[in-house]
Structure formats: structure tokens, C-alpha cells
Amino acid sequence: MSSYQLLKGKKGIIFGALNEKSIAWKVAQKVVENGAEIVLTNAPVALRMGEIQQLGKELNAPLIEADATSIEDLNNLFSEAQKHFGGQIDFVLHSIGMSPNVRKGRTYDNLDYNFLQKTLDVSAISFHKMLQVAKKQDAIAQGGSVLALSYIAAQRSFYGYNDMADAKSLLESISRNFGVVYGQEKGVRINTISQSPTMTTAGSGVGGFNLFYDFAEKMSPLGNADADDCANFCVVMFSDLTRKVTMQNIFHDGGFSTTGMSVAAMEQYQKSLN
Numbered sequence: 001m002s003s004y005q006l007l008k009g010k011k012g013i014i015f016g017a018l019n020e021k022s023i024a025w026k027v028a029q030k031v032v033e034n035g036a037e038i039v040l041t042n043a044p045v046a047l048r049m050g051e052i053q054q055l056g057k058e059l060n061a062p063l064i065e066a067d068a069t070s071i072e073d074l075n076n077l078f079s080e081a082q083k084h085f086g087g088q089i090d091f092v093l094h095s096i097g098m099s100p101n102v103r104k105g106r107t108y109d110n111l112d113y114n115f116l117q118k119t120l121d122v123s124a125i126s127f128h129k130m131l132q133v134a135k136k137q138d139a140i141a142q143g144g145s146v147l148a149l150s151y152i153a154a155q156r157s158f159y160g161y162n163d164m165a166d167a168k169s170l171l172e173s174i175s176r177n178f179g180v181v182y183g184q185e186k187g188v189r190i191n192t193i194s195q196s197p198t199m200t201t202a203g204s205g206v207g208g209f210n211l212f213y214d215f216a217e218k219m220s221p222l223g224n225a226d227a228d229d230c231a232n233f234c235v236v237m238f239s240d241l242t243r244k245v246t247m248q249n250i251f252h253d254g255g256f257s258t259t260g261m262s263v264a265a266m267e268q269y270q271k272s273l274n
């Protein structure tokens, strides 16, 4: 898709590009294609894995490591990013998720509560932390746009999504509640994008992911939205074309969230009845 230069002159921070499958990887490429300058950030362990270094080179973007659960790291990140840009930031993407319970195969009725704390801290509270740090530093410009990526398991139960569902509900709630304060005081908007199942490292860590993916593909009138589609939507949400959109959870899912039954799903179900 061609570039519309919707983000010409804008400056942003992109959290969560791990490898070329990552949604944040595609967002980084698309925002730069649309005229933005960015700083890339991820946890120290992700930076050591090295793939993000190539993305940094490709996009001429500095890498600043930050564990998104560490206030100290976030303070350093937002101040270094502002030094780099010589001023405030216009947009931020939170594209972070991780559940030790999912990783270790603990089911929802057998959670390890230390793991649950970690899931919530990494996948949701980190969003509050980055917003609080940014606001205290007055790091985001008037009209700035902040996005986090969510999933429909925040509203409806998806068997196997486990404690990530609770993390996503909290993430969306933080977006609404911080959206009030940041909007009123500084004109900064905050939204979550509820994305289709997407073939990435975090995505395929969820038990039965291929079935989730196929089910959503068959149920969605437009089919699943992929990482490139998501990146295009992020560009629009970071642009001045969506200046009055805030505190929303926007479904970017090919129509999945409002479909009850589709032709493709009926056909599939019919096969098993036969």
C-alpha cells in the first residue's frame, strides 16, 4: 500500500518489536513510511536477541532498552527519546503481552499467583506506568495519540486465553481512565485496538492458537486482519485525522466481534455433523 505521509514531522516511541512477525515491527515500518521518526524500545532480553537491531538500522531509529514494568527504565526512555528528538513525542505504541501461566501451561483454575502478578504487570500495568511517567515528564505533545493492542477476550470468554483475558480487561480499563485525565489536562488521546488473532510469537504461545485463528478467519466477514492491516490502522489512529477519538476500544477484526454465525462457520460445522 502506498504511503500517504499522514505522519509527516511526527515523532513516536514503538514498544514491542521482537521479530519481523511482531505487530509492532510492521507498525514501526509503516509509521516511518508515512513520514514519522521513531525510537524503538523493548526489554533487555529482546534487544539481546538481536533482530530488532536490524530494524533500527533499516528505519534509522535508535534503540533504547526498557523493561516496561520498571519506572526507572521508563523514565530514562522518555527523557532520552525527548533528547533525541529535541522535543516532545507525538505518539506511543504499547505492543506488549506475556503470561508466565500460559508459558508454563497452568490452566485458569490452577493459576500460580506470582505468575498472575507478572502477567498483569507486564501486559497491563506497564501501560499505566508508561502513561504516568510520560505525563509527569510532560513528554507527549498536545494532540498526541497513545495506542495499546488488545484482544476480544477482554469482553468475552475465549477458552485457553487464560489470565491474559484479565490482563486485557485491565489494559482497556486503564486506557479509559487515563484517557480522561490526559485528555482534559494535556489534550492527549488514548485508545486500544482489539486485533484479530495474528501469527506472532506471543500469539502462537496461546494454547490452541491455530484453532482460534481458523475460527476467527471463518467467522469474520472480511477474514482476519493481519499485522500489516493493524499497522495501517495504527497510522490512521496516530494521525491528525482521528483527533477527537479517545478512550475507545476499537475492534479491528474483519467484523468478528459483531458476527453471530457466518456461512463459512456453518459449512465447517456441517462437515462435522456429516
Ligand SMILES: NC(=O)c1ccc[n+]([C@@H]2O[C@H](COP(=O)([O-])OP(=O)(O)OC[C@H]3O[C@@H](n4cnc5c(N)ncnc54)[C@H](O)[C@@H]3O)[C@@H](O)[C@H]2O)c1
Binding pocket: 015, 016, 017, 018, 019, 021, 022, 023, 024, 042, 043, 046, 066, 067, 068, 069, 094, 095, 096, 097, 098, 122, 149, 150, 151, 194, 195, 196, 197, 198, 199, 200, 201, 202, 203, 204
Ligand atoms: N498475536 C495475536 O494474536 C494478538 C491478537 C490481539 C492482540 N495482540 C497483542 O498485540 C501485542 C503484541 O504482540 P505480538 O502478537 O506482536 O507478539 P510479540 O511476541 O511479537 O510481541 C510481544 C512483545 O512484548 C515484549 N515484552 C514482553 N515483556 C516485556 C517487558 N517486560 N518490557 C517490555 N517489553 C516486553 C516482547 O519482547 C515482545 O516484543 C500484545 O499486546 C498482544 O497481546 C496480539
